Amino acid sequence: MHGDYLQQHRQRQFGSNPDMQTAQAVLLTGDARVRRVRAVLDSGNIALATISQFADKWVLVIDDMEGMRSQLRMSLTNSGFAKLHIVGSIREALERMAGNRYDVILCDYSLGEGTDGQQFLEYLRTNDLISRNTIFVMITAEQAYEKVVAASECAPDDYLLKPFTAGQFNARLEKLLERQQFFAAIDKAADAKDWTRVIAECDKALPAKNKYFIELCKTKAAALMHANRPREAANLYRDVLALRPIGWARLGLARALAMLGEKNEAQQLAREIVADSPQFMAAYDFLGGQLASSGDKEAALGVLQKAGEISPGTMNRIRELSTLAVSTGQPELAESVMRQTLQKHKYSPVRQVHDYAILSKALATQGKADEALSVVADARKDFRDEQSDAVLSATESIAHRAAGNDELAEAALARAMTGDIGTLPAGAVTAIADACFALGKEDEANKLLRHAIQNNPEDETIRNKVHNVLTAAGKEVTEADAMIEESTQEIIRINNDGVRKAEAGQFDEAVELLCEAADRLPNNLQIVGNAALVIALQLVRNGNDPKLLAQCLRYRDAIIVKAPDYPKLAQIDSQLRQLNK
Amino acid sequence: MNDLHAAVIHDVKNQLAELALRLGERGDAQQEMVIAMDAARRLSEMLLVIRQEAELLSVNPDSVDTADFLAILAAEYRELFPSLEFDIDTAQAPAFAFFDDALVRLALSNAVHNACRSARTGVRLAAREQDGMLVLEVADDGPGYPDDMLANMGDMPASASARGTGLGLYLARKIAELHRLEGRRGRIALSNDKGAVFRMFLP
Numbered sequence A: 001m002h003g004d005y006l007q008q009h010r011q012r013q014f015g016s017n018p019d020m021q022t023a024q025a026v027l028l029t030g031d032a033r034v035r036r037v038r039a040v041l042d043s044g045n046i047a048l049a050t051i052s053q054f055a056d057k058w059v060l061v062i063d064d065m066e067g068m069r070s071q072l073r074m075s076l077t078n079s080g081f082a083k084l085h086i087v088g089s090i091r092e093a094l095e096r097m098a099g100n101r102y103d104v105i106l107c108d109y110s111l112g113e114g115t116d117g118q119q120f121l122e123y124l125r126t127n128d129l130i131s132r133n134t135i136f137v138m139i140t141a142e143q144a145y146e147k148v149v150a151a152s153e154c155a156p157d158d159y160l161l162k163p164f165t166a167g168q169f170n171a172r173l174e175k176l177l178e179r180q181q182f183f184a185a186i187d188k189a190a191d192a193k194d195w196t197r198v199i200a201e202c203d204k205a206l207p208a209k210n211k212y213f214i215e216l217c218k219t220k221a222a223a224l225m226h227a228n229r230p231r232e233a234a235n236l237y238r239d240v241l242a243l244r245p246i247g248w249a250r251l252g253l254a255r256a257l258a259m260l261g262e263k264n265e266a267q268q269l270a271r272e273i274v275a276d277s278p279q280f281m282a283a284y285d286f287l288g289g290q291l292a293s294s295g296d297k298e299a300a301l302g303v304l305q306k307a308g309e310i311s312p313g314t315m316n317r318i319r320e321l322s323t324l325a326v327s328t329g330q331p332e333l334a335e336s337v338m339r340q341t342l343q344k345h346k347y348s349p350v351r352q353v354h355d356y357a358i359l360s361k362a363l364a365t366q367g368k369a370d371e372a373l374s375v376v377a378d379a380r381k382d383f384r385d386e387q388s389d390a391v392l393s394a395t396e397s398i399a400h401r402a403a404g405n406d407e408l409a410e411a412a413l414a415r416a417m418t419g420d421i422g423t424l425p426a427g428a429v430t431a432i433a434d435a436c437f438a439l440g441k442e443d444e445a446n447k448l449l450r451h452a453i454q455n456n457p458e459d460e461t462i463r464n465k466v467h468n469v470l471t472a473a474g475k476e477v478t479e480a481d482a483m484i485e486e487s488t489q490e491i492i493r494i495n496n497d498g499v500r501k502a503e504a505g506q507f508d509e510a511v512e513l514l515c516e517a518a519d520r521l522p523n524n525l526q527i528v529g530n531a532a533l534v535i536a537l538q539l540v541r542n543g544n545d546p547k548l549l550a551q552c553l554r555y556r557d558a559i560i561v562k563a564p565d566y567p568k569l570a571q572i573d574s575q576l577r578q579l580n581k
Numbered sequence B: 001m002n003d004l005h006a007a008v009i010h011d012v013k014n015q016l017a018e019l020a021l022r023l024g025e026r027g028d029a030q031q032e033m034v035i036a037m038d039a040a041r042r043l044s045e046m047l048l049v050i051r052q053e054a055e056l057l058s059v060n061p062d063s064v065d066t067a068d069f070l071a072i073l074a075a076e077y078r079e080l081f082p083s084l085e086f087d088i089d090t091a092q093a094p095a096f097a098f099f100d101d102a103l104v105r106l107a108l109s110n111a112v113h114n115a116c117r118s119a120r121t122g123v124r125l126a127a128r129e130q131d132g133m134l135v136l137e138v139a140d141d142g143p144g145y146p147d148d149m150l151a152n153m154g155d156m157p158a159s160a161s162a163r164g165t166g167l168g169l170y171l172a173r174k175i176a177e178l179h180r181l182e183g184r185r186g187r188i189a190l191s192n193d194k195g196a197v198f199r200m201f202l203p
Helices: A002-014 A018-028 A031-043 A048-055 A066-078 A090-099 A117-126 A142-150 A166-182 A184-191 A195-208 A213-226 A230-243 A247-259 A263-276 A281-293 A297-310 A315-327 A331-344 A353-365 A369-382 A386-402 A406-416 A426-438 A442-455 A460-472 A477-503 A507-520 A525-542 A546-562 A568-580 B003-026 B030-053 B066-080 B101-118 B147-152 B160-178
Strands: A058-062 A083-087 A104-108 A135-140 A158-161 B062-064 B085-089 B097-099 B122-130 B133-140 B187-192 B196-202
Touching: A048 A166, A058 A066, A058 A090, A066 A083, A066 A166, A066 B003, A083 A090, A104 A117, A104 A166, A117 A135, A117 A315, A135 A166, A158 A166, A158 B101, A166 A184, A166 B066, A184 A195, A184 A213, A195 A213, A213 A230, A213 A247, A213 B062, A230 A247, A247 A263, A247 A281, A263 A281, A281 A297, A281 A315, A281 A460, A297 A315, A315 A331, A315 A353, A315 A460, A331 A353, A353 A369, A353 A386, A353 A426, A369 A386, A386 A406, A386 A426, A406 A426, A426 A442, A426 A460, A442 A460, A442 A477, A460 A477, A477 A507, A477 A525, A507 A525, A507 A546, A525 A546, A525 A568, A546 A568, B003 B030, B030 B066, B030 B101, B030 B160, B062 B066, B066 B085, B066 B101, B066 B122, B066 B133, B101 B122, B101 B133, B101 B160, B101 B196, B147 B187, B160 B187, B160 B196
Parallel strands: A058 A083, A058 A104, A104 A135, A135 A158, B085 B122
Antiparallel strands: B062 B097, B122 B133, B133 B196, B187 B196
16 A cells, blocks of 8 residues: 555656646535635625635645545635545545645644654655745644644744634745745756756846745756755855855855764754754754764664654654664664654654654564564565565564574575566665675675666765675775775766767677666666667667667666656657667 | 633634634625734734743744745735735845744734734835844834823733733734844834834844
8 A cells, every 4th residue: 555655646746637637626616616605705805816725735634633624615715716636644644645736735743642643744845845945834732833844954934833723824825835836847857856946047047046045956957966966055154154054055065064064063063053053953864964974873762862853753764763772782772763753653654664663673573573573474464565574584584594494595695586686676685785684695686786776876875784694794994985985886887887888889889788787777868878878879870779768668668757857858859869869 | 811711712712813814715804804813813813922921932043044034924814804905125135144934923913914004005114234233124004002001012901991002012022032142132123104113123
């Protein structure tokens, strides 16, 4: 079930939506419209401009309290909103989101016992389930306000503090919709992860120095970081800091410094942020990550625990914390944190199969192999897809190994490795590598980790995961760093060799080299893109070859699915057009 | 004040808020809605004071557009006090202002509410820059602040009877003071000039 939501949603983003158009037509004809206008006129104080502005916006409301739901329905209808979906749970919300693209999502922070609004938002953002351009408003009571603000890594676009009046609500939404329109092109580029275009769009908008100037700086700096341009990002953060020492700009600068290799300065700055603004949770996460990658896992764990005392954890922090606890010899801590979390989020989509893997490993490490195995069995009930099976089989292998059943451990590991490694997400690959290490299969483990790095270039999270698996297996930090660097250089070398050969006219060799790499590393878009391009170039030169053309189109389509705005597509297509002439 | 007290205040506040919303929907109970809304707002203030005293309140300054900020504030009270004129003046506002939007909104809400209750015909909201500080101003054309309020300027109210407006001013002062920059800190100032004038100075 869990995986299905993701799947459906991804498809939706690129497809059209006939259902929605029908619904729209129904709502805009006949009585509904008359009624709505009358309701608006009765309330008297809402400008006509607002009616048309709100009427065509799709709104999703998530609130677990029936009373609040009906109040919001009435308020929104009176304000001129016509396309409303109102649900009481995250699960229903995800079902709705699979079939609709919403302009506005209003979510109550407290959604009953389990997952809260902030964790839900974190889930949506980390899985790219909503457009950057969707307005996400968190409705909170003041007590929860700081918890929400504190987790500002995944900040909603606005907060509405209860109680609020319709007038206040409408005025806010008007401003948010104005902002939505202003940022539309930028957000679209960000959704496509086309950071170069995000930067270009920001550069277009910045000179006006309008009210969005600071936010544009923030967006541009983040895009520069994504585009691997930390020096420019650092300068931009410094420009903002010259105006005002804002928290996000300080943390941004620390991140940029870390990327530039100035680790000590980055750590120092992160410590200052934590000291000055103890509520700024993202700084703890960054500092913890820095400490962990420099090998000081104890200190990293301490920082994350401190964060946990101030604000209830985001799921990502809980994962980091438990993983660190296992690798610093405190599996009891990992067990208790993860058990509580999984209990709290029972049935919630914010859980990941990896959460069960962490818990199971924490138990196995303590010698509680039976419990470790039963956690895996539990997880299998909810996570039935192939990728989860790989993760859980690897986890099972570790538990069997801990119980001394090497034969069962081998069998479980073999099952984990049955599929095509190239199509597995990096998290699953590192989990399998971890199990390989447990069984003493060091070569296989290293091979898997190299693959994870090369298949996900420039992905900091995956580098950290690989780093963690290596150090947990007893490697020195320097050794782990060197292995990651070597893997990165190797694939860059292959890419450059391929390009150079093509430039020198050695197309057959270039095609062979790059296609081998592309088939092995389907997620490395640079490799896949260059493979498609050299085939296209060769086809133009040597004339059509149906088999090669099919291979080229296969790579091209794979890129379109992953990144529809990938810059190299234009080059590939222009070659293919020449072919058609 | 312990956690249980806070939790009860919190619940009652939410019930009042729901009551206010329902009264608002009826359309014939505007005054009753204002009463319920005001009561809920005062409980919100009280909860914030509890957090402030436990030093749990922290500011998160970011860039804020003062014109939008004041427009949203005015929209809320225009609805609660439909007979009053609201005038917004941001002609002298700085190009970029930085403060904690949510907390300053809460602090000013109290001032706007007081202004609305005292005003004869209208309330003026203004933002401007003065000596390197951002000034947010709420002025009405009512009888002005009584002398004792001008004198104690947002001190913790001494008696329960004074708490109607005193607690809000106290909280506003604390929120202003939490805004600090390069040795300067925020403050509030009360004065009378053809009515009551509330000013919040932010560095």
